[in-house]
Amino acid sequence: MLGGVKMDVDLAKMAEIDEALKDEETAHIMIDRNRVISRRDVKGLVIETHEREDGVDVRLRVLKGSVIKKPIHMCFGITHEKTMQRINMEIEIEDGAEASFLSHCILPKSGARHEMEAAIYIGENAKYSYEEKHIHAFDAKVEVVSKAKVKVGKKGVFKTDFELIKGRVGILEIDYEAEGDEKSIIEMTTRVSGREDDIIKVRETGYLKGEAAKGALATRIAVRHRARAEIYNKMVATAAYARGHVDCKEIIQDEGEAMAVPVVEVRHPKAHVTHEAAIGSVDKKQLETLMARGLSEDEAVELIIEGMLGA
Amino acid sequence: MSLLELEDVKLEINGKEILKGITANLDKGKVYAFVGPNGAGKSTLAYTIMGLEGYRDIEGDIIFEGESIKKLGIDERARRGITLAWQEPARYEGLTVAKFILAAARRKSPDVARDALLAVGLEPEEYINRALDKSLSGGERKKIELASILAMEAKLVILDEPDSGIDVASLQNIFDAIKFMKERGATILLITHSPFVLRQAEYAFLMCSGMVVEEGKMEDIVPYFEGKCLPCRHKNMPDVGRGKDGC
Numbered sequence: 051m052l053g054g055v056k057m058d059v060d061l062a063k064m065a066e067i068d069e070a071l072k073d074e075e076t077a078h079i080m081i082d083r084n085r086v087i088s089r090r091d092v093k094g095l096v097i098e099t100h101e102r103e104d105g106v107d108v109r110l111r112v113l114k115g116s117v118i119k120k121p122i123h124m125c126f127g128i129t130h131e132k133t134m135q136r137i138n139m140e141i142e143i144e145d146g147a148e149a150s151f152l153s154h155c156i157l158p159k160s161g162a163r164h165e166m167e168a169a170i171y172i173g174e175n176a177k178y179s180y181e182e183k184h185i186h187a188f189d190a191k192v193e194v195v196s197k198a199k200v201k202v203g204k205k206g207v208f209k210t211d212f213e214l215i216k217g218r219v220g221i222l223e224i225d226y227e228a229e230g231d232e233k234s235i236i237e238m239t240t241r242v243s244g245r246e247d248d249i250i251k252v253r254e255t256g257y258l259k260g261e262a263a264k265g266a267l268a269t270r271i272a273v274r275h276r277a278r279a280e281i282y283n284k285m286v287a288t289a290a291y292a293r294g295h296v297d298c299k300e301i302i303q304d305e306g307e308a309m310a311v312p313v314v315e316v317r318h319p320k321a322h323v324t325h326e327a328a329i330g331s332v333d334k335k336q337l338e339t340l341m342a343r344g345l346s347e348d349e350a351v352e353l354i355i356e357g358m359l360g361a
Numbered sequence: 362m363s364l365l366e367l368e369d370v371k372l373e374i375n376g377k378e379i380l381k382g383i384t385a386n387l388d389k390g391k392v393y394a395f396v397g398p399n400g401a402g403k404s405t406l407a408y409t410i411m412g413l414e415g416y417r418d419i420e421g422d423i424i425f426e427g428e429s430i431k432k433l434g435i436d437e438r439a440r441r442g443i444t445l446a447w448q449e450p451a452r453y454e455g456l457t458v459a460k461f462i463l464a465a466a467r468r469k470s471p472d473v474a475r476d477a478l479l480a481v482g483l484e485p486e487e488y489i490n491r492a493l494d495k496s497l498s499g500g501e502r503k504k505i506e507l508a509s510i511l512a513m514e515a516k517l518v519i520l521d522e523p524d525s526g527i528d529v530a531s532l533q534n535i536f537d538a539i540k541f542m543k544e545r546g547a548t549i550l551l552i553t554h555s556p557f558v559l560r561q562a563e564y565a566f567l568m569c570s571g572m573v574v575e576e577g578k579m580e581d582i583v584p585y586f587e588g589k590c591l592p593c594r595h596k597n598m599p600d601v602g603r604g605k606d607g608c
Contacts (some may be wrong), residue, residue: 102427144372159536246529270455299454333451334414335447336451336452336453338414338435339411339447339450339451339463339506340436340438340465341435341439342411342435342436342438342439342443342444342445343439343464343465343509343510343513344436344465345436345439345464345465346436346440347436348586349435349464353456353460353464354453354456354457356455356460357453357454357455357456357457357460357492357493358454358455358456359455360455
């Protein structure tokens with residue numbers, strides 16, 4: 051949607067050119083630092099905002115039984131250098147409601163710090179999916195801190211997919227914690243590509259508290275140059291028939307460093323949690339197969355990483 | 362001039378001589394086979410021709426289209442027209458079949474990927490956007506690897522155990538693809554210990570303990586399978602090394 055847009059473009063101008071944001075049936079909210087530039091509610095969705103000195107408080111409710119058909123677009127950005135933006139977000143997906151979110155964070159200037167603190171409540175039989183794409187400039191070093199606490203009700207569904215694979219990461223800290231009630235589903239996916247001296251810290255925790263709750267934490271990280279990554283994934287199952295899986299894969303190149311700490315904790319004899327973690331260079335056979343088709347080593351590595359990150 | 366000339370190729374791995382002086386000439390547009398028991402050095406020879414890491418420090422020479430390629434890396438050899446399909450193809454998390462095929466393709470058109478899949482008996486709509494990962498069977502990945510080679514339009518195609526993990530019906534797709542590549546002028550080198558695969562070749566080399574012990578038309582080599590006749594002593598077949606006269 052935002053492909054081809056120059057990084058120094060004004061967010062307000064972007065609102066004019068972005069087809070999705072012009073669509074009357076697509077809800078959106080667009081925030082540049084501490085200003086709400088544009089927003090649109092749709093039937094079944096209530097958005098409340100409060101502008102503060104360093105950011106914006108946002109409260110978003112999807113009303114009971116409402117199904118928001120088109121993804122709700124959220125666009126956060128800082129177009130000035132050395133500026134801080136703090137978004138306090140409260141999201142409630144009421145019982146039986148469904149909504150998906152497409153969030154873009156655009157941070158083209160050096161020294162910018164974007165903080166997000168979210169509290170998310172997903173009701174019984176409610177569904178929530180959140181796709182967050184970050185677009186940073188290659189020559190800008192920024193800081194992103196994203197925290198969320200999530201409660202998922204009975205048979206509720208919570209899915210997130212965080213992606214930062216274009217541009218510099220700068221410093222990234224993700225800390226998500228979700229707890230699921232009976233027969234709920236929690237899925238968290240994080241895909242990040244770090245370069246230069248980027249620092250990536252991801253902490254994701256899933257608590258499967260209800261009977262037959264399911265959870266999956268997947269992390270895919272590539273680090274090259276001198277970038278560093280630390281991944282802490284934890285899944286705790288405390289109820290019968292809860293099923294969880296933690297899966298972390300990191301590819302390192304050059305002088306990159308990566309660490310993965312998968313923790314699985316099971317406190318019920320009928321629960322089951324598995325984990326797998328792999329850190330290393332690119333697989334030799336994958337590399338040689340592509341080189342045997344005529345790709346250079348660099349091209350082959352790029353393609354393998356691109357695939358792993360789902361780029 | 363032969364397309365590929367192996368001139369007394371010797372290779373040591375960890376101080377052990379695995380290839381003990383292989384000499385062979387492969388002409389353009391023909392199908393060849395290297396056959397022999399496990400451990401004979403067939404796959405090592407394939408990796409040596411492709412120039413994989415650990416298989417480049419050879420004695421003797423490998424001449425391709427009149428030029429020595431022994432100092433070239435894998436990708437340089439591939440760009441000259443040599444390629445290899447592994448016995449067990451690699452898996453790639455997230456990489457789609459289309460991207461994998463097009464990465465190799467000489468012509469970068471989506472149609473190329475579709476045509477290549479059809480040529481190996483796979484329905485493009487079902488496979489083109491799938492990831493080349495563990496959700497695909499070994500046989501499916503093998504066919505997709507062959508599709509990428511078709512799209513590459515290589516001059517010398519080395520197929521290491523092309524029937525491995527392939528069911529009988531699918532084997533015909535592999536044989537059809539071999540025929541198709543030959544018709545396009547490619548030279549095919551089959552590495553096999555299967556009589557069915559051997560029968561696709563026009564000319565064959567029988568390997569044993571790192572050496573070519575016999576070569577000739579395919580029909581002349583087939584008796585090796587029928588009589589388990591190996592004209593040399595071999596570590597994996599201690600009871601059948603009887604010498605030529607015993608075959």
